[in-house]
Amino acid sequence: MKEMTKQFLEAAFAGESMAHMKYSIFAEEAEKKGLKKLAKLFKAIAYAEFVHARNHFKVLRKLSENMSDNVQTCIDGETFEIEEMYPVYKNAAGFQDEKEAVRSTHFALEAEKIHAEMYKKAKELVEKGEDYSxxxxxxxxxxxxxxxxxxxxxxxxxxxxxxxxxxx
Amino acid sequence: MKEMTKQFLEAAFAGESMAHMKYSIFAEEAEKKGLKKLAKLFKAIAYAEFVHARNHFKVLRKLSENMSDNVQTCIDGETFEIEEMYPVYKNAAGFQDEKEAVRSTHFALEAEKIHAEMYKKAKELVEKGEDYSxxxxxxxxxxxxxxxxxxxxxxxxxxxxxxxxxxx
Ligand SMILES: [Fe+2]
Ligand SMILES: [Fe+2]
Ligand SMILES: [Fe+2]
Ligand SMILES: [Fe+2]
Ligand SMILES: [Fe+2]
Ligand SMILES: [Fe+2]
The missing domain is CATH 2.20.28 (Rubrerythrin, domain 2)
Structure with a gap:
């Protein structure tokens, strides 16, 4: 694929993923306020954005037929978050005395450590032809x-x- | 909030949203291959990433108590996609003769037009104190x-x- 089209599709994947996430958060809030049909609208459109993101993801050849490759993608993402991204963000938030940001980045960092281990175990099992444990x-x-x-x-x-x- | 912490949290929100999306796509694939426990692992961790994204979103003060403001955020996002983002991406994909990318951006563009209209209707109703129709x-x-x-x-x-x- 041409590089510029690739960059645009990657930006579109990011945009669709964030739209999906926002609408899912808003759906939860609408539900809390008793706005059931509005919650349904947010959920339905969130699903449409999932469809768009999945389409771009497939065009980018990021979905592998080999499940072990897909799990490796997860390990790589979690490892980057654990080793660099969240330690740097949490440190910066502390340095700037932003307590709520320290909290939200700390929470994420702790969970990502567990996710990385689970995905490593999943990869070993998938490579033996087994399901998760x-x-x-x-x-x-x-x-x-x-x-x-x-x-x-x-x-x-x-x-x-x-x-x-x-x-x- | 300090500008650098804000930028980092916004990047973290994007990262969590994309992780949530990838894991949801992989969950569907694992399901298709009959790997039920692996599908469950992807779904559970996708939900953990939703929790992280929601935490960052709240720290960024992007979730409003006023539901009309939340719907306006959706209208703004869809409008940008309709008026600029997807027309430009689709045009570029056509210019570079990338047929699959033309297709995935065309599909998204057509749906976003409908989403914008639905959210506009939702906003009118919410402002009258009514649920969606x-x-x-x-x-x-x-x-x-x-x-x-x-x-x-x-x-x-x-x-x-x-x-x-x-x-x-
Ligand atoms: Fe979309
Ligand atoms: Fe907890
Ligand atoms: Fe994670
Ligand atoms: Fe996360
Ligand atoms: Fe269709
Ligand atoms: Fe949309």
């Missing part, structure tokens, strides 16, 4: 802390109660 | 074409059959 995965809805099989009484990263963890 | 919204899973209440026999943008439309 955990039956249940739980996510803290406050900080994104991620844990398999058993939920602790309270979140080790943010202290949220076990009751509000989201089960997958 | 449509009971059902349908999305074409091939191109993202979006329609209320009644699905046409085939998608007017990509020709996909009525049967595969996703209902919200």
């Amino acid at each position: 955990a039956d249940k995965i739980y996510i803290c809805p406050v900080c994104g802390y991620t844990v398999e099989d058993d939920v602790p009484e309270s979140c080790p990263v943010c202290g949220a109660s076990k009751d509000i963890f989201v089960e997958f | 449509a009971d059902k919204i349908y999305i074409c899973p091939v191109c993202g074409y979006t329609v209320e209440d009644d699905v046409p026999e085939s998608c007017p943008v990509c020709g996909a059959s009525k049967d595969i439309f996703v209902e919200f």
